[in-house]
Amino acid sequence: MIPVNEPLIGAREEEYVLECLRTGWISSSGRFIERFEEGWATYCGQKFGIAVSNGTTALQVAVGCLGLKPGDLVIIPTFTIISCALAVIYNGGIPVLADCDPRTWCLSPEGVKEAVERETKKGNGHRLKAIMPVHIYGHPVDMDPLEELAEAYSLAIIEDAAEAHGTEYLSGRMGSSPAWKRCGGLGDLGVFSFYANKAITTGEGGMVITSNAIFAERARNLRNLCFLPEQRFLHTEAGHNFRMTNLQAAIGVAQLERIEAILEKKKAIGKAYCEHLKDIPSLQLPVEEPWAKSIYWMFGIVLHEDTDMNASQMAQRLRDKGIDTRPFFLGMHEQPVFQQMGLFGNEHYPVAERLARRGLYLPSGLTLTESQIDEVAEAVRDILS
Ligand SMILES: Cc1ncc(COP(=O)(O)O)c(C=O)c1O
Known part of the structure; x- marks a missing residue:
């Protein structure tokens, strides 16, 4: 049987994982975590990377950064994995759907515009907070029109780039200085999965990337049970254990090198x-x-x-x-x-x-x-x- 996917694990991955095993850095501290976070965020054009246990938890943390109030709305494509909708629901929000473009199969900007206008007209007290474009099967969403909408309606953009490691988008193509940018680096927050079928894998794994220091801090807290830095076992908020291990990050660092x-x-x-x-x-x-x-x-x-x-x-x-x-x-x-x-x-x-x-x-x-x-x-x- 020709499989749909098989991961390609090289000698460098083995070497780095062995280093973790031999040095005992097998949990969520260790040099590979930081290297992977920094390396991946920089590659995508964002300042901060927060490595987590998978792409689903990365989405949950990214939506968590927005601090939704119960009933807040987030627009997502209907054509996506369930993780996108669950991330909104688990944060107390309500997903609002839009159709996809028949050519690219990605979230349709016209569909989003309709949804934004419809929801704002309703005036039913639900606040529209964000758009979650999902770059499907490695092709980018047309981001320029979404950025315009986000600007006009004060919405955050959370990019789901779980399927789009290294995918590029020509940002600002109607303006005077268009520039190729990597997916995940276009929104307020970008999300990746490093599952075994992804272009870059850590077995299971995910990351939230952002250039917003407040979001980064919040994401780090949410990932790690919201321990208070000043008093470790005191909690003022409910977090999660969504940490990535150094073993996983070791694989990611080796993958990123090639x-x-x-x-x-x-x-x-x-x-x-x-x-x-x-x-x-x-x-x-x-x-x-x-x-x-x-x-x-x-x-x-x-x-x-x-x-x-x-x-x-x-x-x-x-x-x-x-x-x-x-x-x-x-x-x-x-x-x-x-x-x-x-x-x-x-x-x-x-x-x-x-x-x-x-x-x-x-x-x-x-x-x-x-x-x-x-x-x-x-x-x-x-x-x-
Ligand atoms: C678009 C998209 N988002 C999120 C995820 C969730 O990632 P994970 O499987 O690492 O939880 C996937 C998984 O394949 C995906 O395709």
């Missing part, structure tokens, strides 16, 4: 699939907008309506040929758990609904060989011909 090679390989896989599959009329492939440098974290395909197959049937046909795939996200508005909570009642988001039924992603891991890419592409072509 990030350029990792991203080059990811992009090469994406470009190779694009080349192989571009003339299959029944397939929609990932785009790379002129203002984007995608890392093709996972290579998604969307089946046109004229094929008689949906994504799960396609996945089965590929599995029969020894190729593993993963389905696209099912929108938050279609999740039974949220319906049971009385959220997103009769909401519909046609783009996300279509992607959930017609989209899947192909093997895209760093261990994938050229001949495996050929094999996957041939199998896709064969099934659709």
